[in-house]
Amino acid sequence: MAGIKALVGLSFTGALGLTFLLLGCALEQFGIYWPLFVLIFYIISPLPNFIATRCGEDSGSSSNACRELAHFLTTGIVISAFGLPIILARKSVIQWGACGLVMAGNSVIFLTILGFFLVFGGGDDFSWEQW
Template sequence: MAGIKALVALSFSGALGLTLLLLGCALQSFGQYWPMFVLIFYILSPLPNLIAKRHADDTESSNACRELAYFLTTGIVVSAYGLPIVLARTTVIKWGACGLVMGGNSVIFLTILGFFLTFGRGDDFSWEQW
């Protein structure tokens, strides 16, 4: 039952983050859809950790594959925060839209982190319980 509650909470927070992103794009005073390019970063951010999880040896406490995955994930997340700032500095979007997109980024990336912390362990959770 705890898995279902976590899944519902994660889906709610993901919907909230996407709502903030869409508000930053679609409100009449902003009207620019350039911030939607951060969706690419949302898709790319979990990929290095998923690949490293498949190829890393779990017996070691730290290995190069896992550390490289953390480094690449950090670069992707920083790029997702940097894109709205660059767009706002070049006056492509307004600063209000930048703030909404940054709030959406925070919520989405915390949702992705929460998903990996909740369902990524693999020791006591199995999808057959559903």
């Protein structure tokens, strides 16, 4: 039952983050949809961790080269997702208010992805591998 509550909570926060992103694009004073390109970063951000858990051997040590590379790539993807709206706002493609809403959406979505990995990423009996 705790897994279902966590899944519902993660779904709610994901919807809240996407709402911030869409408000940054669709409000009348902003009205430009360039910030939707951060959706690509939302999709590819968990991929290095998925690959690292499948390919890397679990030796039990605290450091694993495959896992460290996955964390490095994920960090680069997340920083790029936060950098894209800032660059668009500095070049006057989007307004700073839209940039703020997209940044709020980024924060919520990436915390939701992190929460998903923390809740369902363990090796216990209820994990994301069942989905």
